[in-house]
Amino acid sequence: MKFCSNCGEPVSLKTPAGDTKDRWVCDACAIVHYQNPKIVVGCVPERDGKILLCKRAIEPRHGFWTVPAGFMELGETIAQGAARETLEEACAEVRIGHLFASVDVVEAGQVHLFFTAALMSDFAAGDESLEVQMFAKDEIPWEDIAFRSGTFALKKYLEDAGENNGVHMHEISFRKGRD
């Protein structure tokens, strides 16, 4: 960050009053530009005992396999984000189950959240995938999985099929009032 997104003037690293960390602060309008971790949402789509994986058509890790996952967008829940990524990458509809794994990727400033999911439709390679394929649980291409967070999610999913874990999920809408 070099310039203020509010007024266009230069920013400097300073510790604001009452804060304990350096932040990008505008030299002109004094706005503090906080930077926070991003959320990656994904799922493990299963049908008939097989798991859907996508071969990546983009960097990083072009040509490696991944569970459907990507950056959460504004305007959606984490479960909706996981379903949207599956639609985009695998042209597939899923019924999202429960959140069963969380992976902190501190140095990337990311938190990866993974859901169980039931595959509900046909599938095909989306724009970001070279191909999409169903894998039997003893045929997962472990050596060719794109990201360690996906490997973790797949391993934990196979250990207990997501049966013994999951958090209470809830959505809050301002339009629905305070309770």
Add this chain to the structure above:
Amino acid sequence: MKFCSNCGEPVSLKTPAGDTKDRWVCDACAIVHYQNPKIVVGCVPERDGKILLCKRAIEPRHGFWTVPAGFMELGETIAQGAARETLEEACAEVRIGHLFASVDVVEAGQVHLFFTAALMSDFAAGDESLEVQMFAKDEIPWEDIAFRSGTFALKKYLEDAGENNGVHMHEISFRKGRD
């Protein structure tokens, strides 16, 4: 967002090639400025059957009670963030347990994640708290809880004490290599 944080020139809302949503794109250097949801991390600190709550000294919801929680920072895991917020707001050390609740606050662009926690130290009001107090489980001030996400977390915590839920947690460090 009005100006590019990279070059200081004006930005416009456009759908970048290969994208499906409008983004803030720099008119001069063409950088795409993605905006994503933020993570709020919190915990329910318990000791001797009582729960620690903080009375807020800041807006929003000044004077209302909350579990310790706040925006996750870069450079920490979600569990570390929940512990840091407890230290800041209640001057208290906790041993974080497991992630047991997730609340989507879509209209605020936030995801709130709550952990179980064991209170391990004394406590006192931090800068953002008017007071900090232990409440017996039948004395929670339900009418005066600051945020609906905190109410949800407290209710679910009291329903099963977090015993029957939780996700597999993992941290990935680039320095530790790929596996």
